[in-house]
Amino acid sequence: DQQVKQNSPSLSVQEGRISILNCDYTNSMFDYFLWYKKYPAEGPTFLISISSIKDKNEDGRFTVFLNKSAKHLSLHIVPSQPGDSAVYFCAASSGGSNYKLTFGKGTLLTVNP
Amino acid sequence: KAGVTQTPRYLIKTRGQQVTLSCSPISGHRSVSWYQQTPGQGLQFLFEYFSETQRNKGNFPGRFSGRQFSNSRSEMNVSTLELGDSALYLCASSQAQRGANVLTFGAGSRLTVL
Numbered sequence: 001d002q003q004v005k006q007n008s009p010s011l012s013v014q015e016g017r018i019s020i021l022n023c024d025y026t027n028s029m030f031d032y033f034l035w036y037k038k039y040p041a042e043g044p045t046f047l048i049s050i051s052s053i054k055d056k057n058e059d060g061r062f063t064v065f066l067n068k069s070a071k072h073l074s075l076h077i078v079p080s081q082p083g084d085s086a087v088y089f090c091a092a093s094s095g096g097s098n099y100k101l102t103f104g105k106g107t108l109l110t111v112n113p
Numbered sequence: 114k115a116g117v118t119q120t121p122r123y124l125i126k127t128r129g130q131q132v133t134l135s136c137s138p139i140s141g142h143r144s145v146s147w148y149q150q151t152p153g154q155g156l157q158f159l160f161e162y163f164s165e166t167q168r169n170k171g172n173f174p175g176r177f178s179g180r181q182f183s184n185s186r187s188e189m190n191v192s193t194l195e196l197g198d199s200a201l202y203l204c205a206s207s208q209a210q211r212g213a214n215v216l217t218f219g220a221g222s223r224l225t226v227l
Contacts, residue, residue: 004155034215043117043203043218044156089155100146100169101216103155 003027006104019077023090030092038087080111117219131192134222138206145187150201
């Protein structure tokens with residue numbers, strides 16, 4: 001039973017355009033959501049997060065949107081840069097136990113120059 | 114500030130053997146979590162340790178075990194290795210304070226079982 005789903009295994013975008021990565025979840029107990037980025041041969045690195053009491057959080061070129069009623073969140077990258085090419089993981093946690101994250105399978109983003 | 118350090122980075126074992134992986138968390142981080150990443154899967158939670166106690170465990174067989182030492186360093190062990198155990202094993206540490214917290218991951222230990 002996959003509680004966090006990233007239905008697009010890959011996404012290709014032109015440099016300078018917007019990248020939108022999507023994530024759906026089924027567990028209504030999730031109250032904190034994170035995005036991690038992973039380059040080959042490296043561990044995932046934290047990108048941005050959002051609490052369930054918010055519907056939007058921005059950090060520079062990265063914005064995460066949360067739609068609780070639809071159990072959906074998205075990560076927007078504007079403008080996209082070639083260095084953003086990586087696998088992006090959506091993750092969720094509940095009840096303040098943020099050391100236990102439930103991850104999606106990831107989306108490979110390729111930003112073409 | 115040093116990051117999360119995992120050793121070894123790569124290792125090859127044969128079926129039936131056992132393996133021990135090591136993780137040194139960021140200084141001051143008392144919580145250490147372990148995750149398994151396999152091709153086509155996301156990261157799957159193995160277990161989490163805090164103050165030498167396992168606080169939470171994922172859905173993995175008893176062949177997977179771990180421990181944490183008084184200096185917060187952690188090890189995980191997989192016994193009677195199977196081909197399906199081939200994966201990237203990631204360790205993450207956090208300050209484990211209540212509320213929003215972020216896991217910092219190491220680069221992982223890539224295990225190949227032949």
